[in-house]
Amino acid sequence: MSFGPFLLLALMEGMVTSAVLALAAVGLSLVFGIMRVVNVAHGEFFMLGAVSAWFVSQWVPGPPAVAFVAALILCPLFVAAIAALADMVVLKRLNYQPEATIVATIGLLYILQQAALSFYGPDARPVPAPFNFRVQLPWFGYSGYKIAVVAASALVLLGVWRLLAKSRVGLIMRATQYDRETARAFGINVDRVYAGVFALGGGLAALAAVLIVPIQQAHYLMGTDPLLLSFIVVIIGGLGSLRGTVIAALLIGLSDGVISTFFAPTLAKIVATLLVALVLVFRPQGLFGRRAL
Amino acid sequence: MLTLSGIDAGYGAVQVLRALTIEARTGEVLCVMGRNGAGKSTMLKTIMGLVPATAGSIVLDGLDVTGLPAHEVPRHGIGYVPQGRRLFAELTVAENIEIGLMTRRRGQRTREEVLTLFPRLRERLNQVSGTLSGGEQQMLAIARALCLEPKVLLLDEPTEGLQPSMIALIRDTVVALKATGVATILVEQRVDAVLSVADRVAFMTGGTVAETVDAAGLTPAAPQFAAYVGV
Numbered sequence: 001m002s003f004g005p006f007l008l009l010a011l012m013e014g015m016v017t018s019a020v021l022a023l024a025a026v027g028l029s030l031v032f033g034i035m036r037v038v039n040v041a042h043g044e045f046f047m048l049g050a051v052s053a054w055f056v057s058q059w060v061p062g063p064p065a066v067a068f069v070a071a072l073i074l075c076p077l078f079v080a081a082i083a084a085l086a087d088m089v090v091l092k093r094l095n096y097q098p099e100a101t102i103v104a105t106i107g108l109l110y111i112l113q114q115a116a117l118s119f120y121g122p123d124a125r126p127v128p129a130p131f132n133f134r135v136q137l138p139w140f141g142y143s144g145y146k147i148a149v150v151a152a153s154a155l156v157l158l159g160v161w162r163l164l165a166k167s168r169v170g171l172i173m174r175a176t177q178y179d180r181e182t183a184r185a186f187g188i189n190v191d192r193v194y195a196g197v198f199a200l201g202g203g204l205a206a207l208a209a210v211l212i213v214p215i216q217q218a219h220y221l222m223g224t225d226p227l228l229l230s231f232i233v234v235i236i237g238g239l240g241s242l243r244g245t246v247i248a249a250l251l252i253g254l255s256d257g258v259i260s261t262f263f264a265p266t267l268a269k270i271v272a273t274l275l276v277a278l279v280l281v282f283r284p285q286g287l288f289g290r291r292a293l
Numbered sequence: 294m295l296t297l298s299g300i301d302a303g304y305g306a307v308q309v310l311r312a313l314t315i316e317a318r319t320g321e322v323l324c325v326m327g328r329n330g331a332g333k334s335t336m337l338k339t340i341m342g343l344v345p346a347t348a349g350s351i352v353l354d355g356l357d358v359t360g361l362p363a364h365e366v367p368r369h370g371i372g373y374v375p376q377g378r379r380l381f382a383e384l385t386v387a388e389n390i391e392i393g394l395m396t397r398r399r400g401q402r403t404r405e406e407v408l409t410l411f412p413r414l415r416e417r418l419n420q421v422s423g424t425l426s427g428g429e430q431q432m433l434a435i436a437r438a439l440c441l442e443p444k445v446l447l448l449d450e451p452t453e454g455l456q457p458s459m460i461a462l463i464r465d466t467v468v469a470l471k472a473t474g475v476a477t478i479l480v481e482q483r484v485d486a487v488l489s490v491a492d493r494v495a496f497m498t499g500g501t502v503a504e505t506v507d508a509a510g511l512t513p514a515a516p517q518f519a520a521y522v523g524v
């Protein structure tokens with residue numbers, strides 16, 4: 001294969017990484033942007049999405065596509081419910097103090113991880129893809145499912161953007177983000193907004209995991225990498241900036257695809273981490289973030 | 294319309310309000326004066342449920358609203374214009390108004406009424422509210438509170454830092470609202486502004502109301518101003 005098609009393949013692989021990363025990172029970014037909570041357990045919501053997708057694939061009879069669609073709907077809802085519960089039972093009681101919530105979400109990380117180990121076990125298990133056709137390009141064939149993942153992620157991100165920018169719920173979320181006391185004085189139930197945002201963040205991570213699990217197997221430790229990469233993306237893009245998060249996810253995903261293909265995956269991680277260091281030194285608010293209010 | 298009796302309130306261990314009793318009547322402007330730290334703003338926040346009352350009761354139109362969750366208080370018809378305006382500064386004028394309308398599910402008719410009151414805001418609906426001039430921001434803060442069609446309106450130093458024409462506009466608005474039967478509590482530092490709109494004046498000191506007098510009998514030289522406000 002000559003260089004051109006090889007580069008195309010690398011970029012396509014990068015797009016899949018970007019798509020999943022963007023979904024996971026947007027969840028993290030929303031939670032920080034609106035609640036000012038650094039959710040260290042975000043990767044575990046991702047893991048729970050993948051693991052619960054495996055359970056759904058075992059329980060739902062019929063062709064893989066049916067089980068997959070069921071997982072795509074049920075798993076994000078299940079994880080969102082756990083996230084909302086964690087918010088109401090733990091974070092709310094800590095009054096959302098920044099340091100306390102970091103420690104609490106570290107605790108949540110271990111609880112969820114060990115729960116997955118107990119109920120799911122230490123094995124990595126595959127979930128069958130809903131369909132298996134290949135798109136035949138002139139130079140190579142490519143998984144149709146991976147292309148569908150990119151499309152699905154783009155649609156969901158568009159939906160999140162519309163929710164935030166155009167809907168009444170989004171208006172309430174933005175008002176709460178800006179000034180929660182005044183929001184209360186205008187009838188906004190801030191507790192409910194916070195539980196909802198935390199659920200939405202967890203649900204988006206779970207959705208990303210359900211999309212990726214036919215490509216990458218479900219495992220109880222799989223949350224670590226997405227957590228690290230989501231943080232990298234969110235720091236580069238600017239915490240709380242949806243546009244920045246998506247652009248940074250594209251940057252990290254595509255460079256990861258290209259560098260992993262032509263050089264080594266380790267070099268891709270080195271470059272990403274170096275990028276974070278440079279952003280932190282020269283533009284601490286991120287590429288698209290605003291300076292602290 | 295709104296009665297506070299024997300209210301204690303404060304922030305954590307620091308008690309600010311002590312056995313505070315005050316009453317706002319329908320169609321009346323009650324001005325609240327007092328030195329910095331007398332508890333004027335805290336009183337308004339306590340009415341809104343933003344600062345919890347540890348003793349006493351707050352009764353709105355026969356309904357006990359003491360201890361209600363803060364987001365339920367405005368739904369019973371209390372509009373709040375906080376000190377320093379506290380707009381949702383990154384949202385547009387239209388979005389700030391929308392938040393006000395959502396509080397009591399008011400619709401297009403209320404929106405029209407409020408925008409008719411402040412035509413300047415209608416011209417700037419899509420402008421980000423943080424970029425408005427100080428006076429326009431204050432108009433928006435009042436407009437947002439009026440979107441509730443409040444029975445009681447709480448204004449915390451609305452004329453602070455504004456030019457005279459804007460102060461006159463705000464005074465006219467308060468007078469117009471009075472005619473519609475709204476009970477207004479106006480926290481204000483300036484004697485002339487108080488005397489031009491007030492029906493009664495409550496003087497606060499040390500977290501409680503020391504004296505309430507009819508405005509009709511007050512002149513700028515009244516001893517209360519010297520005793521409680523220091524002017």
